Amino acid sequence: MKLNGIKHIFWDLDHTLWDFDSNSRDVLKDLFVSFELKDKLNSNADVFIAAYKRINEQCWALYRTGQMEKEELRSVRFSLTFQELGFEDKSLANQLGMAYIEECPKRTKLMPGAIEVLNYLEKKYHQHIITNGFKEVQGTKQKCSGLADYFNVVVCSEEVGKKKPHPSVFEYALEKSGAKPKESVMIGDNLEVDAIGAQNIGITGIWYNPEGEKCSHRVKEIRNLLDLMSIL
Numbered sequence: 001m002k003l004n005g006i007k008h009i010f011w012d013l014d015h016t017l018w019d020f021d022s023n024s025r026d027v028l029k030d031l032f033v034s035f036e037l038k039d040k041l042n043s044n045a046d047v048f049i050a051a052y053k054r055i056n057e058q059c060w061a062l063y064r065t066g067q068m069e070k071e072e073l074r075s076v077r078f079s080l081t082f083q084e085l086g087f088e089d090k091s092l093a094n095q096l097g098m099a100y101i102e103e104c105p106k107r108t109k110l111m112p113g114a115i116e117v118l119n120y121l122e123k124k125y126h127q128h129i130i131t132n133g134f135k136e137v138q139g140t141k142q143k144c145s146g147l148a149d150y151f152n153v154v155v156c157s158e159e160v161g162k163k164k165p166h167p168s169v170f171e172y173a174l175e176k177s178g179a180k181p182k183e184s185v186m187i188g189d190n191l192e193v194d195a196i197g198a199q200n201i202g203i204t205g206i207w208y209n210p211e212g213e214k215c216s217h218r219v220k221e222i223r224n225l226l227d228l229m230s231i232l
Contacts, residue, residue, distance in 0.1 A: 003204060003231055008179035009121060010170075010198070011151075012188030013131040016208050017114045017225075018141055023107035025049055031099055035092070041085045052081045064132060064163045064193070074101060105140040110147075111210075113225035118150045120229055128153040130173045130186070132163045132193070153177040164190075165197025174203075187228070195219045206231070 014020040032038065032045040041048060059077045062068035068076075078093035078100075121127060127150050131138060135156040142148040155173040157163040164170070174181065181202030188194025188208060195205030196217060206220045206228070215221065222228060 001231070003185065005183060006185055006204070006232060007125060007183040008177055008185075009125045009127045009232070010130050010173060010177075010179075010184060010186045010203070011127065012164075012186075012190065012194045012208075013129050013138070013141065014133055015111075015189040016187060016194075017111055017118075017147060018145060019109040019111050021053075022109040024053075024104055026107055026109075027100060027104045028052060030103070031096060035096060035099075040089075040092075041082070041087050043085050048081065048085065051084045052077065055080045055084065066163075070134060070158075074098075101134075101137065105137040106144050108145045110145055111225060115146070117225045117228050118147070121232060122150055125232070126152050126177065126179070128155070128173060128177050128179075130155045130157075130164065130169060132157045135159065164193045165200070167197075167201050170198055170201050170203060185232070187222075191215060191217065191219065 011017055028049045029045050032048055037048060038044065056077045059068060059073045063070065063073050075094050075097045078096045079090055082088055082093055118127065129151050133156065135158045138154060138156055139148070142151070142154070153173065153176050155169070155176060157169050160169050160172045162168045170186070174184065185204040185206055186194055186198030187206045191207050195207040196219065197205070199205040199219065204220065206222060207215070208225065209215070209221050210223055212223060220231070222231070
C-alpha cells in the first residue's frame, strides 16, 4: 500500500545506504597487513576483524547513550581489541585508529539497490540524511560513494548535542529541512534508533530489516531497499 501525503524522506546512512560492514572489513583487512598485525597478534585477519566488530558495537552502544566520548571511542576500540587478543600497545592502537578513520570513509560499497531507489525517489521527494556518525567524515563518505547529490539536508547528531533516537535530533532535522512530521518518513536499519525514534515524534518510520529479524512493534518493514518502490 502506498503512503500518501509524503514530501520528505529522511535516511540513515551507515548500514542503510552505505555498506558499513563491507567497507569497514575491507579497510581492516588492509590495515592488518600494512601494520603487520599477524605477527604482533599471533592471529589472522578474520579473528582480528571479528573481535574488533564485537567491541566496536559495544563502544557505539555506549557512545549513543553518552557513556563514551567520540575521541575515546576512536582509540579504545582498537586497544580493547588488542587486549582481547593478548597484546597491548596503546600507541599502535592510536595509530591504527587514526588510519582507520582516514581510510574508511573513502570506501564506496553501498547496500544493494541504494542508487536505484534513490534515483526513483528523487523524482518525487526531498531526500535528507540523519546520522549518528562522526560529522567530519560524512561528506567524504557521500562524495566518494556517489551519494552526495541526492540529499538536500544532512544532519549529524553531533550538531544537536544528542543522538538518535532522542526526539531533538529528529526535530532539528524537520526544522532544518522545512518538513512536517506527517509529511515525512524515516528509513533506517536500527529499529529503535531510526524507525521507532522517528515514530515517537509523528514521523512514519520504515525499518530496513535485510536479515529478517523478528519484531513485536507495529512498524512498517522492508527487507530490500527496492521494496520502497511499492510503498512510496
